[in-house]
Amino acid sequence: MRTVRLTLCWLVGLMVVATLGLMLWSMLRARPQDLPWTPLGLDQPIGMSTGRKLTALTGDFPQCRALLDRAGVRYTALPPRKGDGQCGYADAVRLTGGARKIAFVPAGLGVACPVAAALSMWEWNVIQPAAVRFFGARVVSIDHFGSYSCRRIYGRDAGTWSEHSTADAVDIAGFRLSDGTYITVARDWQRGGAKSTFLHAVRDGACKLFATTLSPDYNAAHADHLHLDQADRGAMGWRACR
Numbered sequence: 001m002r003t004v005r006l007t008l009c010w011l012v013g014l015m016v017v018a019t020l021g022l023m024l025w026s027m028l029r030a031r032p033q034d035l036p037w038t039p040l041g042l043d044q045p046i047g048m049s050t051g052r053k054l055t056a057l058t059g060d061f062p063q064c065r066a067l068l069d070r071a072g073v074r075y076t077a078l079p080p081r082k083g084d085g086q087c088g089y090a091d092a093v094r095l096t097g098g099a100r101k102i103a104f105v106p107a108g109l110g111v112a113c114p115v116a117a118a119l120s121m122w123e124w125n126v127i128q129p130a131a132v133r134f135f136g137a138r139v140v141s142i143d144h145f146g147s148y149s150c151r152r153i154y155g156r157d158a159g160t161w162s163e164h165s166t167a168d169a170v171d172i173a174g175f176r177l178s179d180g181t182y183i184t185v186a187r188d189w190q191r192g193g194a195k196s197t198f199l200h201a202v203r204d205g206a207c208k209l210f211a212t213t214l215s216p217d218y219n220a221a222h223a224d225h226l227h228l229d230q231a232d233r234g235a236m237g238w239r240a241c242r
Contacts, residue, residue, distance in 0.1 A: 042071035042117055046125050046208050051239065054121070055211045057114040058168065058232040061091040064113035068093070073101065073120050078110050087150035089167040095119070102127070103141040105176075111147045112167040114230040118209040119170070122228075126205030127175070134194045134201075137179040145171035145225055154221060163212070169229035175202075186224035189216045202226075207241035218242040 032038035033047025040053040057064040068075055075093040082088040094110045095101065102123050111119070123139075131139045148167040152159050163169035174184035175198075188195040199215075206213045206228055214227040231237075 040067060042067050042073070042121055046121065046205075050121070051118075051207075051209050051211065054114055054118045054209060055230050055232055055237075057117060058091070058112070058230060061113055064091065064117055065093070067117055068113070068120070071120060073116070075116060081148075083150040083165070085150070085165070086161050087165045089148065092148070092167045102139055105141050105143050109144060109147060109170070110167060111170050112230065115147070115168060115170055115210075115228070118228070118230060122202070122206055122209050126209075127202050130198050130201045130205070131175070131177055134198045135177055135179065135181055137177040137181060139175050140178050141176045142172060143174035143176070143184070145173055147171075163229035163231050168231065169212075169227060171225040171227055173225045184224075185216065185226060189223075199226075204241075207239075211237070212240040214240065214242055 031045075031047055033041075033044045033050050035047075036049040036052065038049075040050070040057075044050070057067070065075075065077065074096045076096055078089075078092040078094055080088070080090040081092070089112055091113045092110050093113050093116050094108060095104065095116055101120070127139050127142075131137055147164065147170045149162065149164040151162050151165060153162045172185070174182065174186075176182050181195075183195045183198060185199060189199055190196065203213060203215045203226055206226065210228045211231045211233065212227065212229045214222045216223045233239075
């Protein structure tokens with residue numbers, strides 16, 4: 001009798017595990033953006049695996065451009081550039097507009113393609129929803145401090161090269177809204193109110209898309225901007241959100 005009971009308990013437990021497994025698999029199938037082996041789509045919602053898929057585009061410029069094309073992002077591929085040391089790029093694009101595209105100020109921003117792809121998803125999934133939520137308006141332009149800069153981290157004479165040295169980073173300084181509202185990291189990050197809440201929300205959203213997101217919460221060197229980069233640290237590489 002005891003053997004029969006143990007067998008029944010084992011069968012019931014197995015059925016429960018199988019049922020839970022099927023439920024989990026059904027949920028994941030409905031959200032391909034959460035699965036690391038499914039193709040990336042810039043028109044998909046942000047999922048658990050989206051950030052790593054975007055960073056992986058560093059090694060596949062043709063695929064990155066194809067994703068921009070399918071998403072309706074207008075851009076111009078920039079000629080390869082070689083600088084001192086490891087400086088330079090072979091996968092940079094200049095964003096020129098397109099469906100739902102925010103303007104960048106100064107104009108003519110050129111970034112590595114994975115950064116452009118992440119910026120597009122950041123706009124559609126994070127920035128515009130946050131602007132509508134907190135201000136009832138849309139962001140029409142983003143102020144930036146540039147991308148490509150042939151230098152090491154913090155401009156030091158030695159040490160690790162900055163992601164800016166390959167155009168794999170961009171520094172975001174402020175946002176201009178359709179109702180005339182102007183929001184800057186330097187002025188509004190710590191002031192409280194809707195502008196500060198908006199900046200923290202878009203920082204948190206960027207952390208899901210970029211390998212590195214650094215804000216004024218990190219150190220004084222980032223007091224006036226959000227540093228966003230797609231540092232390729234491998235499939236299981238660490239990600240920074242500060």
